[in-house]
Amino acid sequence: MGNAQPAGQPAQKSGKMSFQDMILTLHNYWSDHGCLILQSYDMEMGAGTFHTATTLRALGPEPWNAAFVQPCRRPTDGRYGDNPMRLQHYYQYQVILKPSPANLQQLYLGSLDAIGIDPLLHDIRFVEDDWESPTLGAWGLGWEVWCDGMEVTQFTYFQQMGGYDCKPVAGELTYGLERLAMYIQGVDSVYDLDFNGKGVTYGDVFHENEVQQSTWNFEVANTETLFDLFKKATAECENCLEHKLPLPAYEQAVKASHIFNLLQARGVISVAERQAYMGRVRDLAKGSCEAWIDKNKERWAAEYEGWSV
Amino acid sequence: MTDFLLEILSEEIPARMQAKARTDLEKLFAAQLGDAGLKSEDITVYSTPRRLALIAKGLPVETEAVSEEAKGPPEGAPDQAVDGFCRKNGVTRDQLEVRHVKGRPTYFAVVDTPGRATRDVLAEAIPAIIKAFPWPKSQRWGDASATTESLRWVRPLQGIVAIFGDDLVECEIGDVASCYDTVGHRFHHDGAITIGGVDDYVEKLRACHVIVDHAEREAIIREGAVKAAADAGLALIEDEGLVIENAGLTEWPVPLLGRFDEAFLDVPEEVIQLTTRINQKYFVVRDDAGKLTNAFVCTANIAAHDGGKAIVAGNEKVLAARLADAKFFWELDQKTMLEQHAEKLKDIVFHEKLGTVADKVERVAKLARWLCEEGIVKGDADMAEQAACLCKADLVTEMVGEFPELQGLMGGYYAEKEGLPTEVSDAIRDHYKPVGQGDNVPSAPVTVAVSLADKLDTLVGFFQIDEKPTGSKDPFALRRAAIGILSLILNNDIRVSIRDLITAAAHEGGLDAGRDIATFFIDRLKVQQKDAGIKHDMIDAVVVVETDGDNVRMVNRVKALQSFVETEDGTNLLAGYKRASNILKKEAPEDVVADADAQKALSYTPEKAEAGLIAALDSAEPKAAAAITAEDFEGAMAALASLRGPIDSFFEDVTVNDADPVKREARLGLLMRVRNAVHTVADFSKIEG
Numbered sequence: 001m002g003n004a005q006p007a008g009q010p011a012q013k014s015g016k017m018s019f020q021d022m023i024l025t026l027h028n029y030w031s032d033h034g035c036l037i038l039q040s041y042d043m044e045m046g047a048g049t050f051h052t053a054t055t056l057r058a059l060g061p062e063p064w065n066a067a068f069v070q071p072c073r074r075p076t077d078g079r080y081g082d083n084p085m086r087l088q089h090y091y092q093y094q095v096i097l098k099p100s101p102a103n104l105q106q107l108y109l110g111s112l113d114a115i116g117i118d119p120l121l122h123d124i125r126f127v128e129d130d131w132e133s134p135t136l137g138a139w140g141l142g143w144e145v146w147c148d149g150m151e152v153t154q155f156t157y158f159q160q161m162g163g164y165d166c167k168p169v170a171g172e173l174t175y176g177l178e179r180l181a182m183y184i185q186g187v188d189s190v191y192d193l194d195f196n197g198k199g200v201t202y203g204d205v206f207h208e209n210e211v212q213q214s215t216w217n218f219e220v221a222n223t224e225t226l227f228d229l230f231k232k233a234t235a236e237c238e239n240c241l242e243h244k245l246p247l248p249a250y251e252q253a254v255k256a257s258h259i260f261n262l263l264q265a266r267g268v269i270s271v272a273e274r275q276a277y278m279g280r281v282r283d284l285a286k287g288s289c290e291a292w293i294d295k296n297k298e299r300w301a302a303e304y305e306g307w308s309v
Numbered sequence: 310m311t312d313f314l315l316e317i318l319s320e321e322i323p324a325r326m327q328a329k330a331r332t333d334l335e336k337l338f339a340a341q342l343g344d345a346g347l348k349s350e351d352i353t354v355y356s357t358p359r360r361l362a363l364i365a366k367g368l369p370v371e372t373e374a375v376s377e378e379a380k381g382p383p384e385g386a387p388d389q390a391v392d393g394f395c396r397k398n399g400v401t402r403d404q405l406e407v408r409h410v411k412g413r414p415t416y417f418a419v420v421d422t423p424g425r426a427t428r429d430v431l432a433e434a435i436p437a438i439i440k441a442f443p444w445p446k447s448q449r450w451g452d453a454s455a456t457t458e459s460l461r462w463v464r465p466l467q468g469i470v471a472i473f474g475d476d477l478v479e480c481e482i483g484d485v486a487s488c489y490d491t492v493g494h495r496f497h498h499d500g501a502i503t504i505g506g507v508d509d510y511v512e513k514l515r516a517c518h519v520i521v522d523h524a525e526r527e528a529i530i531r532e533g534a535v536k537a538a539a540d541a542g543l544a545l546i547e548d549e550g551l552v553i554e555n556a557g558l559t560e561w562p563v564p565l566l567g568r569f570d571e572a573f574l575d576v577p578e579e580v581i582q583l584t585t586r587i588n589q590k591y592f593v594v595r596d597d598a599g600k601l602t603n604a605f606v607c608t609a610n611i612a613a614h615d616g617g618k619a620i621v622a623g624n625e626k627v628l629a630a631r632l633a634d635a636k637f638f639w640e641l642d643q644k645t646m647l648e649q650h651a652e653k654l655k656d657i658v659f660h661e662k663l664g665t666v667a668d669k670v671e672r673v674a675k676l677a678r679w680l681c682e683e684g685i686v687k688g689d690a691d692m693a694e695q696a697a698c699l700c701k702a703d704l705v706t707e708m709v710g711e712f713p714e715l716q717g718l719m720g721g722y723y724a725e726k727e728g729l730p731t732e733v734s735d736a737i738r739d740h741y742k743p744v745g746q747g748d749n750v751p752s753a754p755v756t757v758a759v760s761l762a763d764k765l766d767t768l769v770g771f772f773q774i775d776e777k778p779t780g781s782k783d784p785f786a787l788r789r790a791a792i793g794i795l796s797l798i799l800n801n802d803i804r805v806s807i808r809d810l811i812t813a814a815a816h817e818g819g820l821d822a823g824r825d826i827a828t829f830f831i832d833r834l835k836v837q838q839k840d841a842g843i844k845h846d847m848i849d850a851v852v853v854v855e856t857d858g859d860n861v862r863m864v865n866r867v868k869a870l871q872s873f874v875e876t877e878d879g880t881n882l883l884a885g886y887k888r889a890s891n892i893l894k895k896e897a898p899e900d901v902v903a904d905a906d907a908q909k910a911l912s913y914t915p916e917k918a919e920a921g922l923i924a925a926l927d928s929a930e931p932k933a934a935a936a937i938t939a940e941d942f943e944g945a946m947a948a949l950a951s952l953r954g955p956i957d958s959f960f961e962d963v964t965v966n967d968a969d970p971v972k973r974e975a976r977l978g979l980l981m982r983v984r985n986a987v988h989t990v991a992d993f994s995k996i997e998g
Contacts (some may be wrong), residue, residue, distance in 0.1 A: 027424040061455055085630055099452050102465070102484075107494075123351055123609040123620045125558060127360070128323035140730060141448040141464065148623025149589055149607060157448050157465070169454040183623070206497065270656045307455060 018197035030067035048094035075265035076213035084189035100171030162289020246291035253284035324557025381416035463928035494516025533564035676762035688754030696736035773819025869942030884958035
C-alpha cells in the first residue's frame with residue numbers, strides 16, 4: 001500500500017485494537033499528517049459536522065486541517081441499552097482538511113491501515129452517497145465507505161456551507177468509531193467492546209448512561225421546559241446576531257437544534273410543525289454562518305488575493 | 310490510419326452514472342472530431358468505478374487540406390466593397406486573384422487551409438470534452454477550488470492518458486496533465502502502470518487486476534453469482550439491475566455466497582429482498598422449491614488472501630444486523646392493531662388544504678361504502694369501509710418508515726396477522742394499484758372499491774383546491790390517479806357515469822371543478838387508449854354523443870367506430886358524410902329541417918336515387934337507434950353502412966342545388982337527415998383524414 005505508518009504506537013495487526021487505542025492511533029496518524037488535534041466541542045450536538053471546527057472553519061479561504069472526536073447525541077436513537085448497535089450517545093471521529101488534498105483517498109486508506117484493516121482481506125469500497133444538511137444549509141458530494149458491506153465512514157467534499165460556496169472545498173471524513181471498533185474487535189454488541197485493553201468494556205462505561213438517558217429522552221424530559229428552552233435559545237441567537245457575535249450565535253443555534261431533537265423524541269412535535277421547527281433552526285444556523293462571513297470577509301479578501309464571498 | 314486511446318481517471322464514479330457517461334463520452338468525442346472533419350472507423354468506450362476509457366480506431370494522422378474560394382466584387386468596384394470582402398475572408402488585397410466571369414474580371418479570394426495533425430486536434434478536443442461533460446451532479450475540489458470557476462468533474466479528476474499511435478497527446482486541464490501512466494487496482498497493485506497505447510491498454514490493466522470492459526465484468530458477476538448459488542445447491546434470483554450496479558462498483562468482481570439465520574425468514578420475503586438488494590446490493594437466492602432461502606450473493610472487489618472468508622463473515626454480520634432491525638420492526642408493528650396505528654394518521658398532514666391523512670381516510674371510507682351500496686362496485690359495503698379505514702395505517706408503522714416502498718404491502722400482511730377477512734387484507738395490500746399504466750389492475754370487488762375511492766378522493770380534492778397538473782409538472786401524480794381510475798372502470802366493466810363519481814367524491818367547500826375534471830378524464834382516456842391503438846379523434850367523435858360519462862360504453866363505441874372507419878364502407882361513408890356536411894355548411898339556411906314526414910309528403914316525384922336514399926334512411930334510422938340503445942355498436946355501424954351505397958348514388962345522380970327552390974330545400978333537408986342519422990352514432994366531423 002505504501003501508506004505511512006503512524007509515528008505513535010505501531011498498528012496492531014492482531015485485529016484486536018482497543019477502543020481507546022484506536023482513537024489514539026487515529027490521533028497520531030492525523031497529527032502526523034498535519035492536523036491539529038482538537039478536543040470535542042462541549043455542547044450536545046447531533047453530528048461532528050456541527051463542531052465549529054467543521055462548519056465555520058469550512059467557510060473562507062484559510063487553510064484548515066483538524067481532527068477530533070465528537071460525541072453525538074441522537075435522542076430518538078436511544079434503545080434503553082437494549083439494542084446492540086443503536087445508541088443515543090456515540091462517538092464520531094472527524095477529520096477536516098481544507099483545501100481537500102489531492103491524495104485524500106490515499107490518506108484515508110492509510111488511516112484504515114493504521115488501525116489494522118487489511119484491504120486485501122477486507123473489501124473496502126467507495127459507494128456514492130451525497131451529503132446534505134438542510135439544517136446547516138450545506139451539501140457535498142462523496143461516498144459512504146464500505147468495509148465488507150458495512151458503512152464505516154462518510155467521506156465528503158463540501159461544496160456549500162451555510163448557503164455559501166466553499167472556496168476552497170474542504171474534505172471531511174466522519175468515522176463511526178463504535179462500528180469500526182466492533183468490526184476490528186469482531187464483537188456483535190457495542191457494549192462488549194474492549195475499551196482499554198485491560199478489562200474495561202464499553203458497556204461498563206456507557207450502558208447505564210444509555211438506560212437513564214433513554215428514559216429521560218423518551219419519558220421524563222419536561223416538554224414545557226423544552227419548548228421554553230427552544231424559545232430562549234432562538235431569542236438568544238438573535239440577540240447575538242444583533243450584536244454581531246457569530247460564535248455565540250452559532251452555539252445557540254446548536255442548542256436549539258438539540259432541544260428540537262429532544263422534543264422529537266418526546267413525540268410532541270407533529271409532522272406539520274416539524275418543518276416549521278427545522279426551518280427555524282436552519283435560519284439561525286445560516287444566520288450565524290452569514291455573520292461569521294461578514295465578520296471575516298474583508299480580512300480574507302485582503303489576505304487572499306482574488307478571494308471573494 | 311492510427312488508433313487513439315483516452316483514459317480519464319478519477320475518484321469513484323457513482324455506479325448509476327456510468328452507462329450514460331459512456332454514451333456521453335462517445336458522443337462528445339465524435340462531435341469534436343466531426344468539427345475538425347475527422348471520423349473514426351470504430352469507437353469503443355469502457356467504464357470502471359475509477360475510469361472512463363475510449364478507444365478510437367482508424368483515424369488519419371492529419372485532417373485533409375481544404376481549399377475554399379469565394380467570389381467577390383468585380384475589378385474596379387469601390388474600395389469599401391473590396392476591403393469588406395477581404396476582411397470577411399481573412400485575406401489581404403494583394404492575395405486576391407482576378408478571374409474572368411462571363412468576360413468580366415472579378416476578384417476571388419482563395420483560402421487554403423492546410424491539413425492539421427490529428428494529434429493537435431485531439432489535444433484540443435480532450436479539454437473541451439471534459440469541460441462540456443454533462444454529469445448529473447459535479448463538484449469542485451482541491452487548491453483550485455478557491456474560485457467557483459475551477460474545473461468540475463463528478464469526483465476529483467486524477468489523471469489523463471491520451472495516446473495517439475505511440476505518441477502522447479499533450480494536453481492539460483485543471484492541474485492534470487496527460488501522460489502515459491495510469492494506476493491499477495486500488496489494493497492489488499501499487500504504483501504507476503505505463504501504457505504503450507491502444508494495443509496493450511486492456512491487457513496491462515488486466516494484469517494489474519482491473520477489468521476495464523464493463524460488459525466483461527457484468528458477465529463475470531452474472532455467471533459467477535449464478536454459480537456461487539448453484540455450488541450451494543441453490544438458485545439465484547437473477548437481477549440485471551444488480552449485475553450492472555455491482556459491475557459499476559468493482560474493477561475486479563468476485564461473487565461470494567453468504568448465509569443468514571433462518572429465523573429471519575419469518576419476515577416477509579419482500580422485506581428481505583429490499584434490505585438485501587437496495588441497502589446491500591446483494592442477490593437473493595431461492596431453494597429448489599422456489600422459496601426464498603437464507604443465503605445471498607455479494608460481489609467483492611478483491612481476490613482476498615483467504616479466498617473471501619473474512620469478507621463473507623463481515624457481510625453476513627452486516628446483513629444480520631439489518632435483518633434483525635427488520636425483524637424487530639415486523640414484530641413491534643404487530644404489537645399494535647392497525648386500528649390503533651390509524652389513530653396516528655391524525656398527526657400527518659396530507660395537504661395543508663386537504664387536511665390530515667385521517668381526514669382523507671374518513672372520506673375514502675365513506676366513498677368506498679357508497680360505491681358498494683349503490684351497486685356500482687359489487688363488493689360488500691362493510692368490508693370496503695373497513696379496508697378503507699385501515700388502508701393507510703401502515704404509513705405510521707416502523708417498517709414502512711424504514712422502507713416506504715412497502716406501503717400497502719405491509720398493511721396487508723399486518724391485517725392478515727390480525728385475522729381480518731382476506732377481502733379486507735387484500736384490499737389494504739392492493740389499494741394503491743394500478744400504479745401507472747401496465748401495472749396489474751385489481752379485480753377483487755372490495756379492493757376495487759377502496760382503490761377507486763382513494764384515487765377519486767385525491768384527484769377531485771386537488772382539482773377543487775386548484776392544484777391541477779400543468780405541463781410537465783404533476784406533483785401529486787393526478788394523471789396517474791386518473792389513468793388508474795379509468796383502468797379500474799374499464800377492466801372491471803363498471804357501469805357508472807364519471808360525473809356521478811366526481812359529484813360523490815366532491816369535498817365540501819371546495820371549488821366547483823366538475824367540468825375541469827371531466828375534461829381531464831377525456832384527455833387521460835386518450836392517452837390511455839393510445840396504447841390500445843385507439844386514435845384520439847375517434848374519442849372526440851364519440852364524446853360529443855356519449856354525454857352521460859359512461860366510460861365503458863364510450864370505449865366500446867369508440868372501438869366499434871374505429872373498426873368501422875377502417876373498413877371500405879366506413880371510409881366511403883365518411884367521405885359521403887363530409888360531402889353532405891360541406892354542402893350543408895355552404896348552402897343550408899337555418900330553417901332547413903330534417904323532417905322525415907315532410908319527405909314522405911314530397912310535392913314532386915323524387916328521382917330514383919333520391920327515393921333510394923329516403924328509403925335507406927327510413928330503414929337505417931330506427932335500426933341504428935335501436936342498436937345504440939342495446940349498446941350494439943357494431944349493429945349501429947352496420948345500419949350506417951347500409952347508407953353508403955344510396956348516398957354515393959344520390960351524389961352521383963341528383964342535383965342538390967336544383968333551380969326549383971322546393972326541390973333544393975327538400976334535398977338539403979335530406980342531407981340534414983343523413984347527417985343526423987350519422988350523428989346518432991358518432992360525430993363524424995371530428996374524425997380526421
